[in-house]
Amino acid sequence: MLIYMPDSYSKNSPSSKRALFLDRDGVINKEVNYLYKIEDFEFIDGIFDLCKSAIEYDYRIIVATNQSGIARDYYSEADLEKLTRWMMREFAEHGIEISSVYACPHLTDCQARKPNPGMLLQAQKDFDLDLSQCIFIGDKERDMEAGLRAGIDNLILFSENVSAPEKLDSKIDIVSSLNQAKEKLFNEE
Ligand SMILES: [Mg+2]
Ligand SMILES: [Zn+2]
Secondary structure, three states, X not given: OEEEOOOOOOXXXXXXXXXXXXXXEOOOEOOOOOXXXXXXXXXXXXXXXHHHHHHHOOOEEEEEEEXXXXXXXXXXXHHHHHHHHHHXXXXXXXXXXXXXXXXXXXXXXXXXXXXXXXXXXXXXXXXXXXXXXXXXXXXXXXXXXHHHHHOOOEEEEEOOXXXXXXXXXXXXXXXXXXXXXXXXXXXXX
């Protein structure tokens, strides 16, 4: 498992046991097959506002992403590191600290690769999280499965063309925009 953390954490970094977990491709950036070039990375509308709200509500931001393009030799670990550091700086410029990015470079047989929960469990250890209070937003059922298996109770499936899968766990909500996710999660009465 590859782990990218900032060089230092800002003083006001949340000490919270809660995290908003984000899948990367299809949640933070528009889906591009085996994306590794900065110029192909396009942020999805609403991602920065969503993260700002999460931080206001005392959630850390953590990214968990399958990156089998490395196992497939489409790009290298160095490519992923470069893109990830750039992405973290873009968030920082919006005032958003990403606590950590976890990436599984493998294709098979890895406990980190979603739908396995390994990356989420590693984050739990690294930040002493209470997973039952965490949120996971993903765009694939395998994200939801990883979240359920890690014990995360608050799961959001983000799909711009909402066609609900046949059987969804009651812990999963479906949204068609990140703004809708923000309203659902962080809209205090
Ligand atoms: Mg995805
Ligand atoms: Zn792996």
